Amino acid sequence: MTKSAFLFVLLLFSVRAFGQTDTIFSNNEKIPCIVKEIKESSVVYVHPGEELLNSIYKNAVQKIVFKNGRVQVFAEATSFNAVKGVDDYEKVTVTAVESEVKGLFKVGDVSAKAVGTTELSNQERVKNRAYRKLKMVAAMMGANAVYLTNQRTEGNKIGYFSSSSAETNLTGVAYTNRLPDFNAFKELLDRHKGKMTQVLEVSLGGSSTEYAKFKTNKPFTIENLTGENGLIVIDDKYRVVGFDQQGFNVYYRNKSKWFNVRVDFGE
Numbered sequence: 001m002t003k004s005a006f007l008f009v010l011l012l013f014s015v016r017a018f019g020q021t022d023t024i025f026s027n028n029e030k031i032p033c034i035v036k037e038i039k040e041s042s043v044v045y046v047h048p049g050e051e052l053l054n055s056i057y058k059n060a061v062q063k064i065v066f067k068n069g070r071v072q073v074f075a076e077a078t079s080f081n082a083v084k085g086v087d088d089y090e091k092v093t094v095t096a097v098e099s100e101v102k103g104l105f106k107v108g109d110v111s112a113k114a115v116g117t118t119e120l121s122n123q124e125r126v127k128n129r130a131y132r133k134l135k136m137v138a139a140m141m142g143a144n145a146v147y148l149t150n151q152r153t154e155g156n157k158i159g160y161f162s163s164s165s166a167e168t169n170l171t172g173v174a175y176t177n178r179l180p181d182f183n184a185f186k187e188l189l190d191r192h193k194g195k196m197t198q199v200l201e202v203s204l205g206g207s208s209t210e211y212a213k214f215k216t217n218k219p220f221t222i223e224n225l226t227g228e229n230g231l232i233v234i235d236d237k238y239r240v241v242g243f244d245q246q247g248f249n250v251y252y253r254n255k256s257k258w259f260n261v262r263v264d265f266g267e
Contacts, residue, residue: 057103142241
C-alpha cells in the first residue's frame with residue numbers, strides 16, 4: 001500500500017470512528033465521546049477507546065448530538081443570559097445555591113454595600129440597592145451569574161445618644177458560562193496592527209450605587225498578553241471580558257473602585 005493510500009484509509013477510518021461517537025458541545029469545546037449517563041446535575045461519558053468515566057456539569061453543556069443524530073439541548077446552560085456590558089446588569093443571575101454555578105467559570109470575587117440615607121430609610125429598598133450594585137459589578141467583570149456567599153442586613157437603629165441607618169453588605173463569587181477565546185482574540189490583535197484607542201470608561205466607586213460613564217480618547221497599548229485558566233490578561237492589569245471585530249472591553253480594579261474600559265481598533 002502506498003503512503004497516500006494508507007493516509008486515505010486512516011482518514012476514512014477516523015471519519016467513520018467520529019461518526020460513531022456522541023458529541024458534547026460544552027461552553028468552550030466539542031468533546032467526541034460515548035455518553036454513559038445523564039444525571040440530575042452532570043453528564044457521564046467516556047472517551048473513544050477508553051473505559052475511564054468522566055463527568056461534566058450540565059451547566060457547562062449546551063447540547064449533545066448523539067451518534068444516531070438526535071440532539072438534546074440543556075436548559076441549564078441556556079438559562080444564563082448574555083451580558084455584553086454594564087447596561088445589561090439586570091440580566092445577571094444571583095443565587096445562594098452553589099450547585100447552580102457548578103461548571104461555570106469563576107472570574108473573581110464580588111461585593112456590594114448599600115446604606116440608608118437617614119435613620120428612617122426603608123430596609124428593603126436599601127437591600128435592593130445592594131443587589132443592584134452587586135449585579136453592576138458582576139456585569140463590569142464580564143460575569144452573568146453570582147454565587148452569594150454572605151448577606152448581612154441591619155435595620156435602622158434609633159437611640160438617645162446615637163443612631164444608624166439600615167445597611168446591607170453582600171459578598172459572593174462572580175461566574176460566567178462562557179469566556180473569551182484566547183486564540184481568537186490574539187488572531188484579532190494580529191490582524192489589527194494599527195493604533196488602539198480607549199473610547200469609553202465606566203467606573204463604580206465603593207460607596208456609590210450607580211456607575212458613571214465617560215467618553216475618552218486615549219491611546220491604548222499592549223506589551224504583554226497572557227492566558228491562564230481561561231482568563232485573558234493584558235499587562236498583568238487588564239482582563240479581557242469580551243471582544244468583537246471593532247474592539248474589546250477590559251476590566252480592572254483600582255483599590256475600592258471598579259472599571260470597565262472600551263478599546264477600539266484604529267484604521
